[in-house]
Amino acid sequence: MATRKGTTVYLYELAWILPSFAIPVGMLVALVVTAFGAGIHLPGLERRIDPTKVAETPPFDKPGLVELAPGRYEVRMTAQIWSFAPREIRVPAGSTVRFWVTSKDVVHGLLIPKANVNLMLLPGQVAFAEARFDTPGEYLMMCHEYCGIAHHTMAGTVIVEARR
Amino acid sequence: MTRSEDRLTAAFLLVALVALFGGVLTGFFQAIEHAGVDVYPSTPIVKSYYHSLTLHGVLNVLVWTTFFICGFVPFLTTRALGTRLARPGLAWLTFWLMLGGLLLAAIPLVGNAATVMFTFYPPLKAHWAFYVGLTLVVVGTWLVTLNLALTWRAWRRQHPGERTPLAAFMGLVTFAMWTLASLGLAAEMLVMLIPWSLGLIAGTDPLLGRALFWFTGHPIVYFWLLPAYMSWYTLAPRQAGGKLFSDPLARTSFILFLVLSTPLGFHHQYTDPGIQIGWKLVHAFLTFAVFFPSLLTFFNVVASLESGARARGGRGWVAWFARLPWGDPSLAAQVLAMLLFAFGGIGGLINASYNLNLIVHNTAWIVGHLHLTVGTAVTLTFMGVSYWLVPYLAGRALWSRRLALVQVWSWFVGMIVFSNTLHRLGLMGMPRRTMIGAAPYVLPEWKALLPLVGIGGTLLFLSSVLFFLNLVLTLVASRAPAPAVPAFAEALSGPDHAPAILDRWRPWLALAVVLIAIAYGPTLVRLALTTPFNTPGLRVW
Numbered sequence: 001m002a003t004r005k006g007t008t009v010y011l012y013e014l015a016w017i018l019p020s021f022a023i024p025v026g027m028l029v030a031l032v033v034t035a036f037g038a039g040i041h042l043p044g045l046e047r048r049i050d051p052t053k054v055a056e057t058p059p060f061d062k063p064g065l066v067e068l069a070p071g072r073y074e075v076r077m078t079a080q081i082w083s084f085a086p087r088e089i090r091v092p093a094g095s096t097v098r099f100w101v102t103s104k105d106v107v108h109g110l111l112i113p114k115a116n117v118n119l120m121l122l123p124g125q126v127a128f129a130e131a132r133f134d135t136p137g138e139y140l141m142m143c144h145e146y147c148g149i150a151h152h153t154m155a156g157t158v159i160v161e162a163r164r
Numbered sequence: 165m166t167r168s169e170d171r172l173t174a175a176f177l178l179v180a181l182v183a184l185f186g187g188v189l190t191g192f193f194q195a196i197e198h199a200g201v202d203v204y205p206s207t208p209i210v211k212s213y214y215h216s217l218t219l220h221g222v223l224n225v226l227v228w229t230t231f232f233i234c235g236f237v238p239f240l241t242t243r244a245l246g247t248r249l250a251r252p253g254l255a256w257l258t259f260w261l262m263l264g265g266l267l268l269a270a271i272p273l274v275g276n277a278a279t280v281m282f283t284f285y286p287p288l289k290a291h292w293a294f295y296v297g298l299t300l301v302v303v304g305t306w307l308v309t310l311n312l313a314l315t316w317r318a319w320r321r322q323h324p325g326e327r328t329p330l331a332a333f334m335g336l337v338t339f340a341m342w343t344l345a346s347l348g349l350a351a352e353m354l355v356m357l358i359p360w361s362l363g364l365i366a367g368t369d370p371l372l373g374r375a376l377f378w379f380t381g382h383p384i385v386y387f388w389l390l391p392a393y394m395s396w397y398t399l400a401p402r403q404a405g406g407k408l409f410s411d412p413l414a415r416t417s418f419i420l421f422l423v424l425s426t427p428l429g430f431h432h433q434y435t436d437p438g439i440q441i442g443w444k445l446v447h448a449f450l451t452f453a454v455f456f457p458s459l460l461t462f463f464n465v466v467a468s469l470e471s472g473a474r475a476r477g478g479r480g481w482v483a484w485f486a487r488l489p490w491g492d493p494s495l496a497a498q499v500l501a502m503l504l505f506a507f508g509g510i511g512g513l514i515n516a517s518y519n520l521n522l523i524v525h526n527t528a529w530i531v532g533h534l535h536l537t538v539g540t541a542v543t544l545t546f547m548g549v550s551y552w553l554v555p556y557l558a559g560r561a562l563w564s565r566r567l568a569l570v571q572v573w574s575w576f577v578g579m580i581v582f583s584n585t586l587h588r589l590g591l592m593g594m595p596r597r598t599m600i601g602a603a604p605y606v607l608p609e610w611k612a613l614l615p616l617v618g619i620g621g622t623l624l625f626l627s628s629v630l631f632f633l634n635l636v637l638t639l640v641a642s643r644a645p646a647p648a649v650p651a652f653a654e655a656l657s658g659p660d661h662a663p664a665i666l667d668r669w670r671p672w673l674a675l676a677v678v679l680i681a682i683a684y685g686p687t688l689v690r691l692a693l694t695t696p697f698n699t700p701g702l703r704v705w
Contacts (some may be wrong), residue, residue, distance in 0.1 A: 009410050009657040012467065020459035024452040027513065031448070035519040042434050042518065044441040051699045081704050106702055107285045107370050109435075109526055113593025118522045120436045122370040123287060123699045127437035140605055144526040144595035146281055148288075148704025149212060152603040 043119060043127050051123035054078055054104045065089050068098075077101040079108035079121045081147055082154040090159045093136045097158075099129045109144035112158060120145065136162040168252045169242055174557045175259055176235025177550070179266065180228050181635070184543075187224030188628040190216040195582070195621020197601045198614050211276045213599040214705055221282030222273060225538050227266060229388045230301060232546050233338075234262065234308050236553070237391050240398070241312055241335035244652060245328075250314035254307060262304030269297025279705040281597065283377060284357070286368040289701030292361035299353045302346050309339040327659035328667055330411055331398040331652055337418045338390040340669070341383065344676055345426045348379025360701060367697045371438045375691060378429035379684060386425040388538050390418070392545040396465045396498060401653035403495040404488055406472025411655040412662035413464050419666055420457035423676045424450060427683030431516045435525050443687050444518065450683060451516035458509055465502065471656065493568030494650075497548025500576040501541050504583070508536030511587065526597075529590025532583040540579050544572070547631055552650055554635050561644035563637035571630040578627055582620025585613050 034040075054060050059076040063085040066074045073095055078085045080103070091097060101110055101121050108121040115131040133139065143154035193203050193216050210216045242249055249255050272278040272291035280288040284295075316328070316336055328336070352373055359365045401408045408414065430447035433439055470484055478484030490496050511533045514520050524530060555562045562568060594600065594610050606614075665671065 007657065013410055013413055013463075016463040017460070020456055020463070023459070024455045027517075028449060028452045031452075031517050031519065032445075038519070040519040040522065042441055042444055042522070043437045044444075045439070046437050048438075048694075048696070050696075081702075106287055106704055107374075109595070111526065111593065111595055113523075113527075116522050118435050118525050120433070120526075122374070122437065124369060124696070125371055125437040140593070140607065142593075142595050142598075142605060144598070145285075146214065146217075146288075146597040148702075149214060151214070151597070152599040155603075155605045 041130065043129065046126045046128050048124055049102055049126050051102075051104065054102055059100065060102060065091070071095050072098075074098045074100065077110075078104055079110065079143065079154075080104040081106065082143070082150040084110070084141065084143075084154070084156040087156040088159065089157070090161060091133055092163050093160050094132075094134055094163065095160070096130065096132050099127075099131070101127045101129075106147050107145050108147050108154070110141060111144040112139050112141045114139050115158070117141070118144075133158065133160040136160050167248070169239060169249055169255075170557055172249075172252075172255050172259060173235040173239040173553070176231045177554065177557070179263060180231035180235065181550075181632070183223045183227035183231065184628070185632060187220050187228060188625055190220040191224070192621055192625035194220060195624075196618045197599065198621075199618025200601055200614070201618065202601055209274060212279070212705065213602075214281075214597075215276050215279045217597060218279045218281050219273065222269075224543075225388075225534075226282055226298070226301075229538065229542060229546075230305065231262070231266075233387065233391045234258075234305060236546070236549060237335045237338060237394070238308060238312060239553075240394060241332045242315065243649070244331035244335075244398070245315065245319045247315060247319050249311055250318050251311050255311055258304045258307040258311065261307070262301050265297045265300025265304065267297070268300065269294050271297075276705070277703075283381070285377070286357065286360070286370055286373040287699045287701045289361060289703055292358065295353055295357045295361055299350070299358065302350060302353075305339070305346065306343055309343045312336055312339055327662065329652070330408075330414060330655075330659065331394055333415060333667070334390065334394045334397065334418055337422050338387065338394070340673065341390070341422045341425050341676075342387040344673070344680070345383030345387070346380050348376045348429075349381075352376035356697075365697065367699050368701060369691075369695045369697050369699055371436065372691045372695050374433060374436060375429075375439070375684075375688065378432040379426065380429075382429045382432060383425040385537060386421055388542045390421060392498075392501070392542050393418075393461055393465075395545055395549055396461075396502065397468075398652050399650045400465070400495060400498050401468035401472060403492060403498075403650055404469045404472030405476050406468055406470070406474070406653070408653045408655040409464050409467035409471060410657045410661075411659045412657060412666070413460055415659075415662050415666045417457035417460040417464070419672050420460075421454070422672055423679060424454040424457070426676065427679045428454065428516075429684075430687075431518075431521070434518060434521045438691075439687060443683070446683055448516060448518045450679070452513070455509075455513060462506070462509075468653070469499065491565070491569070493562075493565055493572050494548045494551040496569060497551065497572040497575075498545050500572060501544035501548070504536050504544075504576065504579060505541035507583075508533060508541055511536065524590055526595060527590035528586040528594045528596050531596045532586030532590060535579060535583045535586070540575070540583075544575055544579075547575070548572070550631075550635065552647065555638055555642075555646045556649050558639050558642075559646045560638055560642040561646055563634050563642045567630055567634050571627050571634065574623055574627040574630070578620050578623025580620075581616055582624060585616040585620060589613055589617070 103121040103123045110119040119127045139158040141156045272294045278290035278294035280290045428447045428450040431451045473484040473487040478487030
């Protein structure tokens, strides 16, 4: 090893290794700061549900939209082959919507690209996401995990209405 | 072909190439489906878009890669050691076991009884033969590990105190890493999927299934990549007319891959409910850590190519690149694979980024990414390797170098079009694994780009046809004698400069196990203790 120090190869290596170490560390710091600074919240440990009894288990026995407070909503949603219930959600612009979702059969997904909602829906697990809908318009929501032969038809809409 | 090892390699390669052909054909169908041409009503065997997609995934990412690697890595390892395989009989048994497993899995796969994608997430329920067959293939890879380990031990007895030759070291690390990493998949198969598909247990659990799958599902990417790296490190520098820049740095990066490849699978499950956020963050950290050996590889391989280009008269900081021997299709394939892999690596960092993942998870972006990594870094490199390996095994020269160059460049161009378009569609929110041509919700901005998916996919398919054509004509029409196998590259800084601890196995394997236990232990123990296994299986295709 002693003979190696000071060789050209060694110096080049060093000049590369140090930034190679610093770059991922720097990006990691940026990642943590932006994720937690912006309050971005990944799904975590919510709760289990018996996947064979979703229809009898509150709140999924009555899927739909509930207004918690002015401008604050909660949607209790089920995913099943090949639809979401409810299929359509209407909220006024500027609303915050809390999604509680579970699957009744196979693995599904919930993707609302323009609201950054991206959830896996697993039988046996309750998934949670929160999104704010500021701009009026139609927001497409889709299943984004293969769930069978008609997977590509599984979709719905969030309609955000302008406040009068 | 005099060595039994050569015949073995040829057998594995034949299976790999047949699988690749099936995979690219079904892939072509999918690409043109996105562009509005639905061929499925008229295809024989292939029943639906999703049947096609499952065939494409299983054949290309599971079969083509695994069989190529099980042929190529022992070939290179034994040549580097200058020995024969310790157990030739076991090696043939391994081949037949893996082929038997593959054929068993192929029955339901081809018969549309296992249309569950290559990820087979329960409670999608395939025929038991699919799970049993794939498990036999994995068991076969463990027997390859055993054979390589015995071969190395026999070599070590005769060469005490010598450094393990670099290519052999890399082959051993690759299979050691894989064997450790495949335990998750093995557990999913043996404890959950096989007994469930046979009707021995009633229910399953999607979350535990996914956790065990991704335990193996991310490191499997390194199982595909490391053999490509073996070629980039130990053969390509010499093919380029130069030397490997640093042998110790190469060993260091492989040891880091051994240690860091596995404890990071939760970055595929960021959007899954039921896994604590803190553990997801730990896996994000470790995924960034494995970027470090990737950067070391990038530097070392590019510096090695540069030494070749400069020896050939190349000058300047960047202009030397043009002086590489671009007329050699084997090297051209590998250099183009590296170029696109740089973008694959950067995209991978975005996928692994805890927060950015919310934009791209399960969108077409991921498909674009996977085609840069396994579809180019691995596949185009293996094609480049095939351009010397198949002629060597066949005992005849490659039928046409020019055709091979056209093939290599058309793959490169086709992949740029295909992959770039899918990345963009993903950012626009288009989901992956979806029959987009039949979806009722296609947005206008997607529509403008979808024809490019078809064009890129068609180019890739035509490129692969040229590849197979060249290999078939090599077998039947080539008369010139086979060229020699590329020699291993010498190193500017050789193995004597590497710290001796890099040649020891136990500390690194122990460290890998400890990291896996830390990163996965608490979650897997919690899931094992609390999972009710009450989700019934379904066939929904």
